[in-house]
Amino acid sequence: MTPAPPPSRRQPGTDAKEASITAWALAARTGDPDAVDHFVRALHRDVRRYVTFLGADPQSADDLTQDTFLRALGSLHHFEGRSSARTWLLSIARRAVADSIRHDSARPRLAATDDWESAAERTQPRGLPGFDDGVALAELLATLPDERREAFVLTQLLGLPYAEAADVSECPIGTVRSRVARARTSLIEWLNDAERTVPVAAAA
Template sequence: MTATVLPASRTERAATDAAATAWALAARSGDRHAAERFVRALHNDVLCYVVHLSGDPQTAHDLTQDTFVRAFGSLHRFEGRASARTWLLSIARRAVADSFRHAAARPRLADTSDWQAAVERTQPRGLPGFEEGVALLDLLDALPDERREAFVLTQVVGLSYEETAGFTGCAVGTVRSRVSRARAALERQFLGAEAPAAPAA
């Protein structure tokens, strides 16, 4: 399943961040209602980030769940110095990295000679926006990791350039440059895919 999100305004995002951070702090004290609201407020952002970071929509829900399990396990250490969103996305990033390491260390077995065709047959079809979502994932997957992450955090998740810079540990100008280059590369790829094939000589 492909996750999509419409960009929120800066005011809306700031309000969501403040509320989610307050709910996280309340959940730390054992407030179950606040814990549920914290998850609902940020679940889609985490899912979007995990999908684009991992490039694997099939495992995104498991990784999102793992992110929240890890977050609640370390919630007692969350003090609200950064927003709950930024804190949660850093946990999601580690969850994805750990899944890559685990997958690389695990042997892969298949009971079919054409495992790729078998995987493709299990993909959902006919869902609204499915093909567009897959196309976007393919385009994003072709970007260098740093540019893809900067683009997803700012254009999909909705973090500001300053928040993304703090999250990724680089300068704001670097984030702007990565997003600009990612956008230009995506535009070139998209226009190239849409261009009609040249007639045969």
């Protein structure tokens, strides 16, 4: 008996959209330029958001997004549609980010700061207007441990089911659920703290 699929945040019609994207990826294997264009356009925004929330700065995010698609298009002949094209592509994006981090860590640091406390403080939430503010959310996510941030972004922002997020992250589905729950708890706590401090600042 096939187990029931895990609950997801996908909206009605999303499964059909995912099937279309996967179909474009499969068609792109034959060199169909229209299929390649549809495939890239459909997932470009999500790939860029993913690498950005994994810690890439704007310039690096653009480079990593391009690198992801170059890798994907170069290995499309290996894609057989066993997973969704989105899951497959985000797995490639994750490897691109990891390779970039390894490459950067091997290079000598030309600029750095000894004032790590101040640097850390600059990443903390400050005067948050609300959870829907993209900048505020990015700052909050930056304070999460890498694994929790990735799980939250994959499932809550990009809308991947937990099973697919587990495939991308290469960990058990239970681990993804735990990371998301802990990330959500931390974000809610930080937001509540920020909301309590904003009226005080406004009254000063």
